[in-house]
Amino acid sequence: MFLIIGCARSGLAAAKLALTQNEKVGLYDSKTYDKLNQSSQQQVSELENQGVCLFLGEIFRSTEVTQLIVSPGVPLEIDIITYYKEKNVPIMGEFEYASTFCKAPIIGITGTNGKTTTTSLVGEIFRAFNPKTYVVGNIGQAFSEKVLEIPEDGIVIAELSSFQLETTTKLKCSISTILNISPDHLNRHHTMENYINAKFKIINMNAPIILNQEDGYLKDLITSLSADIKTFSSKQPVACGTYFKDGQLCQNMLQTQSVVCNEDELHILGEHNIENALAAISIAIAYGVPMDIIKKELINFKGVEHRIEFVRNINGIKFYNDSKATNTGAAIPGLLAMKGPTRLIAGGMDKHSEFDEWIQLFEGRVKKVYLIGETTNQIIDTCKKYGFDNVESYDTLDKATLVAYEEGEFGDNILLSPACASWDMFESYEQRGNLFKYIINNLEG
Incomplete structure (x- = not known):
């Protein structure tokens, strides 16, 4: 049996591919069926009807498994992968498969x-x-x-x-x-x-x-x-x-x-x-x-969505969506690309990153930082470390964005460039960026 680990897009695609080769296919996810998103539920049901064995929310241990195919979003240290690794079952990522x-x-x-x-x-x-x-x-x-x-x-x-x-x-x-x-x-x-x-x-x-x-x-x-x-x-x-x-x-x-x-x-x-x-x-x-x-x-070439993407100019205030900046290395270029003073919306999931190099660039560039997400306290502490005090936290992206606009002045940039992953509050950086654009496009000019 080919056992596919993960019921997101890559894992489901790998399961469908394995089926075309007449392999016996199993599909595992730590989430139970009801915890999968609607698209995954539909595809999982279709795969089950085509003969795929589902193991959702339960670890499947069997000598039948001859190959493990792992979705990229799945850490290699989870119990089911560790078990088959110890049994010397070959492990391959979806892309390489x-x-x-x-x-x-x-x-x-x-x-x-x-x-x-x-x-x-x-x-x-x-x-x-x-x-x-x-x-x-x-x-x-x-x-x-x-x-x-x-x-x-x-x-x-x-x-x-x-x-x-x-x-x-x-x-x-x-x-x-x-x-x-x-x-x-x-x-x-x-x-x-x-x-x-x-x-x-x-x-x-x-x-x-x-x-x-x-x-x-x-x-x-x-x-x-x-x-x-x-x-x-x-x-x-x-x-x-x-x-x-x-x-x-x-x-x-x-x-x-x-x-x-x-x-x-x-x-x-x-x-x-x-x-x-x-x-x-x-x-x-x-x-x-x-x-x-x-x-x-x-x-x-006009660039890609969510990467220093110009959204709108409202009364001389320019809005940029840089939601794809999910780490400081990506956020630094976004900040440096801004022409003029910037009001920065940032924060998100904690990936055990350091923010020093990014925050050291704030002085003279950033008017205020509007924070959301898990990393709020860490970013505030690092800002204080470098003497940057104009920083405030908010419960939602909506609130942070609206306050930034209310406080904005002619010539300001309002930049969503989180320097963090999105998964503490959103399904993806795309969802985060799309919400930001929705908020901006519904503001009265």
């Missing part, structure tokens, strides 16, 4: 921050180059949902999280990319070493590797690996790759060095998006995409 059916090349993109923007941009470039391009993974489309329809002459662009990579053992990306590394998900990985090691599993030593030359955790990797490494830098020229200089995005990977485009031609804001664009250019050149396609898609 799906990859065993894929005959098309896979371009893998990971990093603490910028994954979704870069993956989306790379997807647009590659779709213009090859319409049979599929964007999957952490970006919202489970690989298992699409893999059987991907032709051999297609291309897979995959956003890969540390959760997806930590179970990986045999994945071979045709191009692998690490955008950056900063502390994140330490409640899951426990140590930075574990987190970094998960990220490094994306690397395929026999294929091009794209790395950020300016990232402290990647510098040693760049010098130590004997592989085809291309680098990108937002600060200085590189030996072989892409870089930003004098307001221009440049490349020296081809025989002739050239300017790809000017910064002011881009629609995405901030130095971090310069880096995302440089990484995308490097990936596309490494694959052989013509430069005219790269430039056209680059300057047409």
Whole structure:
């Protein structure tokens, strides 16, 4: 029996995929049926009608289980996984399981921050180059949902999280990319070493590797690996790759060095998006995409929802939705991208992160911080540590947003950039960002 762990999108997709292979399939979740969301309940019922054995709210121990397939959102330390690990049952993540059916090349993109923007941009470039391009993974489309329809002459662009990579053992990306590394998900990985090691599993030593030359955790990797490494830098020229200089995005990977485009031609804001664009250019050149396609898609790209997304201007007060900033490494670029004084809405689930580096940027930039969620007290304490006192907590995002607007003045930015995960109050960062936009769009101008 193939036992699938987790009844969210990836696990359900893996169960459906396993069924197509005439496997005996079991589906486990620690939640009972009534605790699943409505969509999961419907799909679970359909799978049961197709012969899937359900084990909901109870640990299933059986010698029948020959393969465990784990959804990325499930910690590997839970009892049922520990049990089968001790029984030497093979454990595979949903993404890697799906990859065993894929005959098309896979371009893998990971990093603490910028994954979704870069993956989306790379997807647009590659779709213009090859319409049979599929964007999957952490970006919202489970690989298992699409893999059987991907032709051999297609291309897979995959956003890969540390959760997806930590179970990986045999994945071979045709191009692998690490955008950056900063502390994140330490409640899951426990140590930075574990987190970094998960990220490094994306690397395929026999294929091009794209790395950020300016990232402290990647510098040693760049010098130590004997592989085809291309680098990108937002600060200085590189030996072989892409870089930003004098307001221009440049490349020296081809025989002739050239300017790809000017910064002011881009629609995405901030130095971090310069880096995302440089990484995308490097990936596309490494694959052989013509430069005219790269430039056209680059300057047409409008960014992604929930990432420094402009929402509305009301009486000179601009609202930005940066709900995807679920850690300080992502929140810092959002804050730095703001032009003018900012009223910052922040806070959320505690991932055992530190907020010092982010909060040290508040002075001279942030007028006031409006906090929600589990991390409220920790952020307040850290603000006090650095002498920033204009901070207040609220029970709901609605209240925090309305007070920020009431206190706002002409020329202010109101920025939702939580620096925390959403799961203490919301199902996802998307739900959090959509609520923020709903609140803003219902304010009277």
